[in-house]
Amino acid sequence: MALLKVKFDQKKRVKLAQGLWLMNWFSVLAGIIIFSLGLFLKIELRKRSDVMNNSESHFVPNSLIGMGLLSCVFNSLAGKICYDALDPAKYAKWKPWLKPYLAVCVLFNIALLLVTLCCFLMRSSLESTLAHGLKNGMKYYRDTDTPGRCFMKKTIDLLQIEFKCCGNNGFRDWFEIQWISNRYLDFSSKEVKDRIKSNVDGRYLVDGVPFSCCNPSSPRPCIQYQLTNNSAHYSYDHQTEELNLWVNGCRAALLSYYSSLMNSMGAVTLLVWLFEVTITIGLRYLHTALEGVSNPEDPECESEGWLLEKSVSETWKTFLESLKKLGKSNQVEAEGADAGQAPEAG
């Protein structure tokens, strides 16, 4: 009992082949789109690798790039096959390759589905990378004289301005690190000496934030220093003031940006996967329909196309048996060789 049998006459076969040819070329376009999406994601991750400790995983964009290229190759090949399918002479040279090619297509579709799932699941790994990277970035904010880390201040400032965020989880993260370099501190001042003595590590901690945390929508000029001291500023209450600084933490802001990027890419890849599955099914029908043409001299005759020759369980049984036979035939050969050698030795 064949699986999902469909009758094909000449006209239907021709239409199937033409439709598949068109779909394959659209699929090549879709492959190019996936390639460029992967490239875009890779560039975006590279742009901010400074705040991710350079340890972010590039698995998703690399696999998207690979899948895009493979899809282009496979689909243009399938397009060529569909184009030749209408001509029996040309089709004859493709005939022996079609079954292994379909198997490869099925494997490719499974891989594409896995990549789509990865797009949606990468969020958690990115979160931990971002948390560590941002923490280190803020630690090195003041090291504008240290080679190798002198760009960190600029990176963090531009990040906070662009993503409208402040600190790792919020602006209070800046209170816990020394973000003003010792080079610009006046060590003869009493205030500086007091602050340095007030903590074990001898760091100059302030309740202030860099200028890039300021929110332009605030009605009053930005208050950056003495944020927890209400009396330092006129008509200021740090517990009710909301518009002065950015409220979001940069980890959450970056995470939501990358999540939305990868979710949309995952959605596009899913659509392309559905398209590819349709193409594979159509190609299988074309293959079996052309195989079923009983009389090669009469191209007008009807034939049947199916997905699997027998039902799923029977096909699986035959597949297992063929595997066993392969194993047994090796064994028989080995025994025959041993039996042949034994009488010689003996």
Next chain:
Amino acid sequence: MAPVLPLVLPLQPRIRLAQGLWLLSWLLALAGGLALLCSGHLLAQLWHLHTFLAPSCPFAALPHVALAAGAVALGTGLVGAGASRASLDAAQYPPWRKVLGPLLVVGTAGGGGLLVLALGLALALPGSLDTGLEEGLGTALAHYKDTEVPGHCHAKRLLDELQLKHHCCGRHGYKDWFGIQWVSSRYLDPNDQDVVDRIQSNVEGLYLIDSVPFSCCNPHSARPCLQSRLSEPHVHPLFDPRQPNLNLWAQGCHRVLLGHLQGLASMLGSMLAVTFLLQILVLLGLRYLQTALEGLGGVIDGEGETQGYLFPSGLKDMLKTAWRQGGVADRPAPEEAPPEEAPPKEGLPEA
């Protein structure tokens, strides 16, 4: 009654004219599309910057006219491509015969006129940007503190975002901020002696300080941004007031915006010039093709030689005929063509 600028067109040159015209028409459509996109982009930029441009500045007229000109050029290109394609096929040409005449008139008068106007504006208007920006930025700076005054409450946010995005500070430099009050009076403590002193120190009673807003800060600076007390060098260790370049943005917003908008206008102007050139070529080619095919009486495949021309007779005679027939142009053309073929051949050796 000699035709203006006649050109003999046997079959092969006619076909080549049609093919070349097809290519030129698609190029014109592309150029028109690009001009459309350019003017759309300029329009979007002007919309974002409308607070910083004085309302009396006529610069906004340029992208509007360029948009119309680009659209007409795009239409002309598409029509030209269709007509030249149809002129190679005898079955497709008849419906084009009636439409081509009026289309050519619209294309020349409308399209050409719009393009010339747009080009003129692209050359003349950028000069008015200087005064427009001067006035607009001055108003924006003056209203920076008015975050509670309806109508001006967005000035602070927009100016901060402008300075952050375009990397500039003040109108011509950071010292512009020293001359205006940019801190709202609502956040000034009336009991603070320093505030009272500053307000009393000038005629208008403004609270002037030698500080700048945070959006002037340059992230590339090695030290945390110094915004306040910029005229007092002893307050900040290792700060050299003669070289504040790295600390704050060095450029004034006037120069940055002027360069930005003038660059966009010049790009649009060059796009329009290319489109204008292509439009002239396409319209000329279409006219020659049309008159040559009229000479054959609308039969495309005719092997005979015909003549293409710009105008059937001189300008004066044309106006007289147009006046007499009350503006109906196309009807007499096929009847007049055969008797005219004899006299124009005398005109050939002259041309």
